[in-house]
Amino acid sequence: MAHIQAKLIAQDSSYQIGGKAFDLPGEVTTVELSNLVNKFLKEKHEDKAGEETDFKASEFDFLIDGEFLRTALNQYVEAKGLSTESVIPIEYLLKQEGPEPEDQFSEDDWISGVHCSEEFALVGSYDCGVTIRKLDDHDTRVQGFGHTEPVKSVSWISRKEDTFYAVSTSQDQSAIIWQWEKDNETMKPLFCCRGHSKSVDCVAVHPGKAEFVTGSWDASIKLWSASPTPQDDSNEPEDYQKARNKKKRQRIEQRGITRVPKITMAGHTEAVSDVVWLNDSELCSVSWDHTIRIWDINEAKEKTNLRGAKVFLACDYSQQNSLLATGNSDRHIRIWDPRNKSDIDSASLVKRNLSSHVGWVTCVKWSPVDSNQLLSGSLDCAVKLWDIRSPKTPLFDLEAHQDKVMCLDWSNRNVIMSGGADKFLYKFRYRSK
Incomplete structure (x- = not known):
């Protein structure tokens, strides 16, 4: 030739x-x-x-x-x-310029969850605490303690002027809804969401409603109210005003009033490793049982069941291209089209197979503005930035971590953050096109 x-x-x-x-x-x-x-x-x-x-x-x-x-x-x-x-x-x-290392933050234990807003990073750690850090001020740190075991995931819920609301999940089988006033140095636990019987490993906040879902090692998915005020549907049986017992009042002050789930969805046979909203009424979950399941929240039932060959550890959905990315135990990232419900063969729904990691892929995050780009983190200590038009070679390797990568965030278009078992949270500046 x-x-x-x-x-x-x-x-x-x-x-x-x-x-x-x-x-x-x-x-x-x-x-x-x-x-x-x-x-x-x-x-x-x-x-x-x-x-x-x-x-x-x-x-x-x-x-x-x-x-x-x-x-x-x-x-x-x-x-x-x-x-x-x-x-x-x-x-x-x-050619796209690579991400630039900008800062690093140290925590007391493994960093297992991170979610950024325009100003702040919400961080969850194995020291059982939840931390808020200001993105442009290394020394600003606000902490909240209420969990009794390691935190597994975190997410912002909403903001009303200078009051912020967030949620964290933990191995202690609970999720906590937090309130933070911008001028305060501590976070206040409002509600302790109880109902799971094993570790609560993932959370996804509804983009338009005051609701969120959690996935657990008990193989179930639960929908909760994210409202910062007590509900009228008997979801708060331990109302603080009725808690005359001193120990009960102290427990509520430490962890918040108990809140119970609105609905429970069962179908997975092993641990639910990640959940993500597809739209206002559809939710996607991935599991150690080798399946991707899509749920109709309004009817509280499963709509689609896609089977993979290996354990699913993470997922993320892009509103830009309507594609689902999954991280898997076979070291691959797969790009799926969940809209093609008529295709019986799950394998044919895989549009791309990204391969470069040499360890389990623990987290994936789509770019909020570029329909072709996504991040992946792995037990091989690597963070990779991909363009799905280059399935064999990542655009960039973000070399920083010295131990396994446990969480990623790309909510802020110009900021990439990753946390890991080396107890460091790394911040990269990326000039998205």
């Missing part, structure tokens, strides 16, 4: 070079293609300026049929079985 006919195309008008066809050597790489594009951009720049002026070359990535070119062109063409009889269109785009 000596030469290949190809046309170089850019969507961004500022980088277009006319869409002409080239007779390229088969061994050409992305570096050489970048040099070729820059050669024509320089000529275009000089023609426009009317004289030779300073030109700054750019690095480009190249896509063929929606997948990044990561080998020599002839190797890609042979691997994909593309015809060399016709001109191959190659799209090029400006």
Whole structure:
């Protein structure tokens, strides 16, 4: 395969070079293609300026049929079985700059949960505590203690002016709803949500309602009210005003008034490892029983059951592309389309299989603004930033942790955070496009 006919195309008008066809050597790489594009951009720049002026070359990535070119062109063409009889269109785009390490925070034990807002990071730890840190102030730290065993997950619920509400789950079989006044140095437990019989490992707050769901090692999923005020449906039997016993009052002050679940959904046969909302009424859960299940919350019943080959450890759903990402015990990240309910074969619902980790994938998070990008964290101590158009090679390896990665967050478009068993929370600045 000596030469290949190809046309170089850019969507961004500022980088277009006319869409002409080239007779390229088969061994050409992305570096050489970048040099070729820059050669024509320089000529275009000089023609426009009317004289030779300073030109700054750019690095480009190249896509063929929606997948990044990561080998020599002839190797890609042979691997994909593309015809060399016709001109191959190659799209090029400006190469993304990598995340920049910005800060690190130390906790007293393993960091198991993190969720960022615009200003603050909510952090859960194996020291049984929940911490709030200001993103731009290393020394600002607010703590809340109410759990009696390690915290497994955390999430912000809502904010009303300078009052924040959050939820944490724990191995002590409970979830706690917290209230934090911005000027206070401590968090106040409002409600202790009890109903699970084993460790509560995951939580997902409803995007539009005052509700959240939890998943547990008892294989069940429970829906709870996230309202900061006591409910009228007998969900708060230990009302503080009725608790005349001193020990009971102290327990309520430490952990909050007891709240019971609104509904319970059963179907999984092993631990529920992660949950995520798909829309206002549909919830997705993944489990150690090798299944992905989609639930109708309004009817409190299972709608879809997809079986995988290995244990599912994490999941996240992208509102940008309507795809589900899962982290698995076979070291792979799989991208699913849960909308295709008519397909009986679960394997055919997998749209991409991302492989680079050498340990179990413990957490996955989609970009909040880019439909192609997501993060993964693993027991191999690595955090990787992927573009699903490059399934074999991550865009960037975020090297920081010295022990297993346990949690990730990408809620703030420009901030990536990861926590792990090395007791460090790392912050990266990323200039999302």
